[in-house]
Amino acid sequence: MDNLEKSDYSLIKSAWPILFTVIVAALLAIRYSMKIDESSYSPGDGMGLLYGILALALILFLSGYRIRKSLLRASVGSLHSWAQSHVYIGVILIVVVFLHSGFRTGGALSGLLLTLFLLVTASGAIGAILYKVVPLSLSKYGKHVMTMEVIGARFEKLLAEADKQAENRSDKFMETYNKHIRPSLASHGVKWGYIFSDEEEVIKACREKMEALQLETQSDEVYGMSLVGAIYMEKERLSHKWAMLNSLRVWLYLHVPLTMALLVALSFHILGSFYY
16 A cells, blocks of 8 residues: 555544534534424435435445455545545435434334344444454455455465475374374365454464474474464464455455345335325
């Protein structure tokens, strides 16, 4: 990341909480300074309609984040600044939606729309947490991203390297390798427990395991076991990233369908407003 992009990220990161507070305060101040009669308030008239239009505009803006993510080399702001705006504007949208609805659920369609909106918001919050943990462990500032395909190919290469190191070793060495090390090297399964551990904890556990195995290894093969151990630790480090990437995939399977359902319900809501 160049200096300009770093300063852009720092500025956005520090400015958004202040901007967010000002916007929310302004929205609430406008709403309650109007002295609206709650009994006659309608989301389809006056301020209710204006809040509805603002909510729609914010939803369309938030949709631009997916476009920005697919165009990493685009020059319209850094990916981090868009991520910050996505989170804070998403929370502002919650306020606008409730102001639009008058803090009421309304009819069946409005209730469904509000329910979907809250589910999308909740899943978005989970995604924000995941993206805070995952991207920096997989890439540097959103560039040179380590994809699942890259990690999968690296798994195969590490297994081949370890098998080569284990060639022509003693029976005891091969027994230890085949029983305690190779199964992990050959597995592409997701170790979901790694999601709740950081990379250093994973490496520490691997190192302790290899130190214990080296104590059971013949003195003239300790170096060979250490080489295999280094490969094993690299595999588990990548397995940690593999688990993180798969957690994002599972999240997308939840968030994207909910978002699509929300957009469909929103379309019916907008069309219905022209007839009722």
